[in-house]
Amino acid sequence: MILDILDKLNPAQREAVENTEGAVLILAGAGSGKTRVLTTRIGHLMENKGVKAENILAITFTNKAANEMRERVEETLEGTDTKEMWITTFHSCCVRILRKSINKIGYNRSFVIYDSADQVTLVKDCLRELNLSDKAFDPKVILSAISNAKDKLYSPKKFIQLNEGDITKTKIGEIYALYQDRLKRNSALDFDDLIMKTVELFKEHPEVLDFYRNKFRYIMVDEYQDTSKAQYELIKLLAKQHQNICVVGDDDQSIYGWRGADIRNILEFERDYDNVRIVKLEQNYRSTQVILDAANHVISNNIERKRKKLWSEQKEGQLIKIQLDENEIEEGDFISNTISYMRRYEGRDYKDFAVLYRANAQARSIEDSLNRNGIPYNIYGGIKFYERKEIKDIIAYLRVLQNPQDDISLKRIINVPRRGIGLRTIEKIEDRASLKEESLYSVLIDIEDNSDISRKARASISEFVDLMSTLRSFTDVYSVSQVIEKVLDVTGYIDELEKEKNGEGEDRIENLKEFISVALEFESSNEDKSLESFLTNVALSAEPSNEEEEEDRVSLMTIHSSKGLEFPVVFLAGMEEKIFPIARAISSMNDSEIEEERRLCYVGITRAKEELFLTLTRKRTLYGRTNPSIASRFIEELPEECIERLNKEQKELTYSKANYNMLDKYTKKYMNNMNKVQVAQKAKATIKSSNAESSIDDIKLGAKVHHPKFGLGTVVALKGPDVTIAFDNQGIKTINKEYTTLDIVK
DNA sequence: TGTGAAATAATTTTT
């Protein structure tokens, strides 16, 4: 039956499927049937080429994509066993490898995985330890620097080396070093570590790499345009020998540059492997020709891309409609009314519609309108299930049970629910732990040695330790879901929530109940039912798998999260400069940011199968501020013959290409000056320059200054009214709201 | 230790 399926493929698809040996790059345009190609390819490998399931590795980015692929492979192969096949995400693939061998590079095999909130806590701890204020060194900025470094496989040492002479970055490098050290001490890895440490393991232990090289004879990577340098390296290590590597992607749909995706991986694939065969999938099975023409035309404004042109055998289709409204409230009403009309008179269902926007904040006005008009909708994005406070608390309990070295989780729950272990006490425990280079938990166990902690606090701590060891004894006897129930019960967590009479407590209890059913579901569908396995599962998924989503509702989401989906009717809301493209991309000195916005626009347009509406407003209130709008440049980039303007006035808001360029220059200049002025004003409030020669403007990053008490130093950070100075002899200090006299040394 | 006012910052997001 595989042959039947092969016959149904178009020539390009067939070429992609049948070229199983050597390196293949499949450039798969939006809606060109790439999942179908991948699944057929796997089927072809097994059925016609006699490749065994265990020799295949198929990597995707999301769990959803991985699950879908496995299902479709199973469908294609009609019952052939796919259990031994690794169809998985980068992260779970790495966890699986690391759980087996990470001890070889000095980590504990039962490591826990930290999410971004845990990372922030850990960075804050590191800053405290280094006596740096988190005002001068914004933990978020530090973390994104660390994450960037890890995506590029830079160790702390390498990072410091590369930034020699840059005093701020060197400092960040030191924080990075401590951060890595603390992760290790906590037996924890963050998401980026999962990839980086696997590469490290492969590089330092060739025997491990060899094992996987032999195992994974055929490698396929989906969404290749989203791979980071680290992921690229990982794949390259595995594929180097046999070179049976097939990557699928679309450079035009690369929209995750800001989180480490390196578009060069796909643009330069030919350089990395021998005799690369490139297959372009350009026939689109999703959208009408009008929509494809529009998408092609917009994306052709990008310079950095591989040429590709989508076409379709489908009919021309409806023109793209553009609607201008007075403000975002009327924009919402236009969308609501159009949906109601099309449902009433054109036989559409609610689920045929999607409203896409650039930023989540835009959803509110649309939601309000849908509510007013009684239109049912699902909104995607917002707080994730596993990010909820009560869920994180319970997970923290489970983590500590599984891995007592996890200080971050321990601190989270040591006083939750309140048991009289206050901040001061925790601080003392931490000091002692870092003095003895031990985990917090081991200090807790020997708490009686600690005479500087009050007897009352010590009693509470002993009680807590007893509680935890009781719970730990349960983990050997009970299943995960039962352990969770015990934790909720024994710690008094549920009691506490029940005391809260307001609705919030009830919601939380509901969520915890759902968490228990997640655990039950886990127990029934996994072979490894251990707590460790459950925690890994939870760490590697954002939402519990919810199968019940067939309701007839309109979908609301960001364009980012719409990638990979399709809808008969799509609204792209807020087609305005500074919204889409977003202000930061316009003011950025780097043109590539506008190109990424344009790719995002391309993704948005190509979600539509039949009809596409673009909406914009004359005035928009966002973040409490009302501003007059200018039509998005992406509207100007649409071919005139593809669009229908539902009102004429909007033309006035659309500029010519030259004018958009002028506007860009102006914006960039303005933003630049704004920053300067702000820094200067804020510095002025804090620091008086005693040197009449030097102006306030001189107090900027890298400026050499002299302080009457601390001597010579260099400005390493400016934030708000704080000026952080690295003194030559006194270490780093932040001068905060003091009226200090500083001399600027020229 | 807990509360409420005040300050502040606000793309995009999966793992």
Added chain:
DNA sequence: TTATTTCACA
């Protein structure tokens, strides 16, 4: 606008 975090004070 609003969600979050900080800070002063009881």
